Amino acid sequence: MECLIIIYNTRSTVSYRALLLFIYIFNLQHALSRKSDLDTKNKFILSDPPMGILDPIEISPSTLPRNAYPAEPLSPMVPTFPSSYQPNLTGRCPVNFTQISPIIEKTASDCSVPLAAFVGDVICCPQVNSLMHIFQSTYTNGSNTDALVLNKGFANDCFSDMMNILASKGASSNITNLCTVAALNLTSMMCPVKNVSSFEKAVNVSKLLDACSNVDPLKECCRPACGPAIMEAAMKISMQGGGSGFLGNDFAGSGNVGIDMMSDCKGVVYAWLARKLSLETANSAFRMMTGCKVNKVCPLEFEDPSPVTKACGNTSSPDPAVCCSAFHAYIKSRKKQIIITNIQAINCATMFGSMLQKSGVKTDLYELCDIDLKDFSLQAFGQQGCLLRSLPTDIIYDNLTGMSFTCDLSDNIAAPWPSSSSVSSLSLCAPEMSLPALPVPQTSRSQDNGVNRKIFVLALALFASTIAL
Known part of the structure; x- marks a missing residue:
């Protein structure tokens, strides 16, 4: 438009005007030619934006073009979304995963490829641990029994299905190593109490629910209420069945057996709580428990200064x-x-x-x-x-x-x-x-x-x- 204005406002000979018009048409053709070079129907090559353009452009994930040359990395200025696909399940896990779909979606998001490697301890793994507890309670609650744990066979199949579903939604395939979780965590094998009736006979469930139904995120890590209540319940059920529990003499000289039993019994307590609390309340409380532990330590290693x-x-x-x-x-x-x-x-x-x-x-x-x-x-x-x-x-x-x-x-x-x-x-x-x-x-x-x-x-x-x- 600027060229046209110049042409119409310039007082000159007809030949001079014709020359300016020729230059304008030539430049217009050159611009159209450059535009056709970027036609995505022929070839799509991502490149860095021009200097000075710093603000992100809103691009819908459904309209993002596929990179025709996978060897070439995507431009860092184009939003990247994890790919999703239909998971291949074992068919042997009797759980309706849609019952906990909000927690699965949140876990897949928090453990997304490739951010999980950078935020594993502080974002991904607390959510994975919460999902494990909630899934354990969902399985046992949906089976119409009072069991609080899975048997080994179902645990292997269900754990495999759960990891496959997460991966199909864009989560890292390295969650098991990153967060140190396994199918065995769903069995709580070493805890002597494995069902609801025995649990509620041994534990003051009213006290446990009062402490964990509303976890205060500003107080729990410094003046905890839910954490000690879970530990107290775990210690009580560890002493059932004639054993002396974690603090007794049954495990003297047995290495980490007592620690493993307490860990399994805490898993049973978490599973019972997840049956009683809403999905969001349980997820928030469980993540806070893990977050308090995470913030107590420095994950960096300082050797020989x-x-x-x-x-x-x-x-x-x-x-x-x-x-x-x-x-x-x-x-x-x-x-x-x-x-x-x-x-x-x-x-x-x-x-x-x-x-x-x-x-x-x-x-x-x-x-x-x-x-x-x-x-x-x-x-x-x-x-x-x-x-x-x-x-x-x-x-x-x-x-x-x-x-x-x-x-x-x-x-x-x-x-x-x-x-x-x-x-x-x-x-x-x-x-x-x-x-x-x-x-x-x-x-x-x-x-x-x-x-x-x-x-x-x-x-x-x-x-x-x-x-x-």
Whole structure:
């Protein structure tokens, strides 16, 4: 249109106007030719978007074209959705899986390929463990018996069907190894109580239900109610059948037998609770139980910090260039390629800082070398490290971002240098202990939009890196 305006507004000879018209037509043909080169009917090649175009484009999953060249990785700016197919089931598991379809869908989403490898401990596995308990209760409740466990034959078939259904919905095929689950978990073989009637005779079920019917996500990990109630019930049923239970002498010198029996009995308690609670209530409570355990430990391994101690020395004024170079190199080599929670990051920072103090380091290296909490979590393609919230979170599907999850404390929050070399002095539940405060945003809307963009880029960068491997 701009060329046409120039032609009609330019006072010149007829020949000059004809020349301009010829140039316009030539450029128009050239543009049409370039457009035909991108015709998806002939060949579809994904490429990176032009510079300056940062906002994601909404693309419906049903209209996403298939990559004609599987060897070429998909562009990181196109939302990627796991493929689904009809699962091949054994036909020997007498369970109507549609009864727990919301939990199965959530589990498949939280363990999606390839994000499960990055968020296994903090998103995928807590949901898988919850699904196992809920499935166990669904099987026994649907069989019109008072059994709380599966026999070994049905356990193998049902577990196989469950893993196949998850995989058919886009979940990772490595869930069993990632989350250490097996068909044997559905049998609770070592627990002496395996049915509802015996369970309800041995346990104060009213007390158990009161403690676990409404799990407070802000209190359970520090002032737990449901967790101790489950442990008390498990100990009571472990002492049935003439045994002395976990604390008795029956298992003295028997290695991990007592621990295994308690684990099986806790599985029975979970199965009974799942029969009494709604799907959503049970799933939320079970995930919270696992989340409390996850946040108590640092999943990173810090071995022999001698490269850092040599560079930083036992002086109170180390050379920042030499010290911080060695420090950053060590952190990078020790950090696993996983995403952790904000509380896990605090645990990791405290544990590693204590190790350095015991090795003679006197300086706050986190402040000296500008180490943030996010530095202990995964960083991909130059993006800031993502720390997940301590509360259980899910992976989200939508037409805009494909697959994403919410990062918390992903701003520059300084890692806390421990006040002493004793890790036992750390208590995240002490009244004076709290997570570092986030900076106050200028406008909440602008910050939310910024966070959404970070999530989008991070999630798709993870996809691109895994597909390219």
